[in-house]
Amino acid sequence: MNGKAIGRVAAGALALAMLAGCAGERGGSAAVPASGGDAQPSVAAGGQGQEMFGTLPSPCGKGDAKGVTDQGVTDTSIAIGFGDDRGFPKAPGLSKEMGDAVSTMIKWCNAQGGINGRQIVGHQYDAAYMQSVTVMQKACKQDFMLVGEGFAMDDAAEQYRVACNLPVVAGYTVGPNAAMGPMKFEPVPYPVDYYNAAPLNLAAKTFPEFKDDVDLVMSDSPAVITGSNKIKAAMKELGISPKDCGVQLATQGDPSYVPFAEKFKSCGVKALWTSKTPDPAMFSLLEALDRVGVKPTMVFEATWYSQAVAKWNTNGQGDTIHAGLIFEPFENADKVPAVKEYLDLVNAEGGKTALLGMQATSAFLLWATAAKDCGSDLTRQCMVNTLSQVHDWTGGGLHAPTDPGANMPSDCTLMVKLTGSTYKQVAPATIGEFDCDKGNVLKTDPSTWGTKLNEDRIATTFLTPNVIKPQV
Structure with missing residues (x-):
């Protein structure tokens, strides 16, 4: 991954307009509840048998959702794309933790019954740094959405994603057009303008x-x-x-x-x-x-x-x-159940763990939560509507509160x-x-953005009149 990718992925830019969670207007702190014991797949307080991921009730489970509602959605399944740049020859295994995390979470979710009873079918992609366009063209033909992926050269593929109206809950974005693109949500946004x-x-x-x-x-x-x-x-x-x-x-x-x-x-x-x-x-x-x-x-x-x-x-x-x-x-896993949960789940599958893996995990949980709320009416329009209204997100305690719906950085x-x-x-x-x-x-100074934004803070480079906009 190039310096630009890593700089945006990790922290100098880490994510968004925090609403609830920061105690007070200034100088506050957002506490993650301490573990009350074993942070293996747990149950909610009160003995209701609700599966949890940290502090987040699991969005996965049995149900009776029906209907061929959109590309990649059937009565019994939901096809999503995910992946990373693990095959880049100059840095083999690059971002491998992202694909490992999402594949683990798909298995975790399907074991509970999927999303409202629909099993998740994951199409894993390897952009290998220079193959993001090829990956996007494949995803455009078969996936309902992209979830938890991270491609260093995402800007090269952005015009194809926008043209085929493929929404994404990205693990991370790199290029300015991808970071500010339409139908794009991130659990931890890194916008160019803030x-x-x-x-x-x-x-x-x-x-x-x-x-x-x-x-x-x-x-x-x-x-x-x-x-x-x-x-x-x-x-x-x-x-x-x-x-x-x-x-x-x-x-x-x-x-x-x-x-x-x-x-x-x-x-x-x-x-x-x-x-x-x-x-x-x-x-x-x-x-x-x-x-x-x-x-x-x-x-x-x-x-x-x-x-x-x-x-x-x-x-x-x-x-x-x-x-x-x-x-x-x-190192905070003994105090933060979500971190322990992530480590336990991915390690059990023999996957690679890293901060980017937690980022991809949070993206999956964000997508799955919105998909559950859409119920049988699982369409791209419903997903865009629902995700645009998520303004307080922690991935169950994996990170500080964020505002994916507004695409704003954390404070x-x-x-x-x-x-x-x-x-x-x-x-x-x-x-x-x-x-x-x-x-x-x-x-930030507009001269540093690398793209032009419209009044909705959406990159105009590849924008078309046909993109899916929130209808709320």
């Missing part, structure tokens, strides 16, 4: 040095440049002044990283932020900083919450790394710190809580 500055705000509140002695690790990657420019603009609005030391890493690598470390040292940097993903260049820079005796507080994107980073940090050179997340970290975050090979939530202090503030959501 930005969740909660991680920056929380870092400034937690670390005094982050306000006046911080700088960004830049790169010559266009994606990182774009992301960094957005961060700089957000910092300016928040009263944070980067030192602009002039360090820019080369995408293809640099001969030595010690000069960069020395530059940060002479510049007086005490804190660092970067939109770069964990890669050999960044690891080399952090090792060089340690070598010259500089140990800045590092607050990075959510992609730095990673086993690859934990495995690299054998010498403790990353012990000042912090990452802002909108998802509950796996929440929590912070984890790496020590050795272990991550731990350090802010807010109470495990399972998020730091939320409506003021964290900032408007």
Whole structure:
């Protein structure tokens, strides 16, 4: 996945206009209820026998839904498409956790009876980075909807999706047209026109040095440049002044990283932020900083919450790394039933687990909840109508409250710190809580959007008069 994909997938942009859940207009926190015991497939309080996913009553179960109501829907089944880029030869297994999560959730749901009695038939796709158009053309011919997928080159396929009126509850989107497309919903939206500055705000509140002695690790990657420019603009609005030391890493690598470390040292940097993903260049820079005796507080994107980073940090050179997340970290599984449920279900199927997997899981649950509400009248129009009205969503507690129906970013975050090979939530202090503030959501400069939006905040690039619009 390219830098742009990872930057949008993970956290600098993490998701949406929170309504209920954030306690108070400012400075509130959204608590995820603590587990009352075993978080294996559980039953609701009161002994009603209701299957749960964390705090969410399962949308799956038996029923008597009938009718061939739309493409992919019969009396007995619902065909959905899902998938990832796992076959990309330069990064085999890329995003594998997304397909693994959705296939697991299909099995989990069908074991309960499907959706109102209709069994889910999953068509799994591998876009392999460069095959998103081929995948979309196949999905257009056979699927009711796409659910929980993530394709790095989704913008290339967007014109085909829009043309065939294929709604999607995406695991994530990357391209601006896909992120702002019609008939598109995400459990954790990353719109181009608003930005969740909660991680920056929380870092400034937690670390005094982050306000006046911080700088960004830049790169010559266009994606990182774009992301960094957005961060700089957000910092300016928040009263944070980067030192602009002039360090820019080369995408293809640099001969030595010690000069960069020395530059940060002479510049007086005490804190660092970067939109770069964990890669050999960044690891080399952090090792060089340690070598010259500089140990800045590092607050990075959510992609730095990673086993690859934990495995690299054998010498403790990353012990000042912090990452802002909108998802509950796996280390909170004993306190957050939904996280334990996700891990238990996917591990039982031998799948790969990661934050993107939880993102795909939340997407499936969002889709399934709307599909249940549509009952026998399971049409694309009903799904668009129903999903557009979902304004308070946590995936059963997998993440902070979000607003998929409005396609707005979150105003929440929590912070984890790496020590050795272990991550731990350090802010807010109470495990399972998020730091939320409506003021964290900032408007972005239209010059950074990468697409033109209409009055409904929908990308106009591939828009047709025939797209399915909410009728509510």
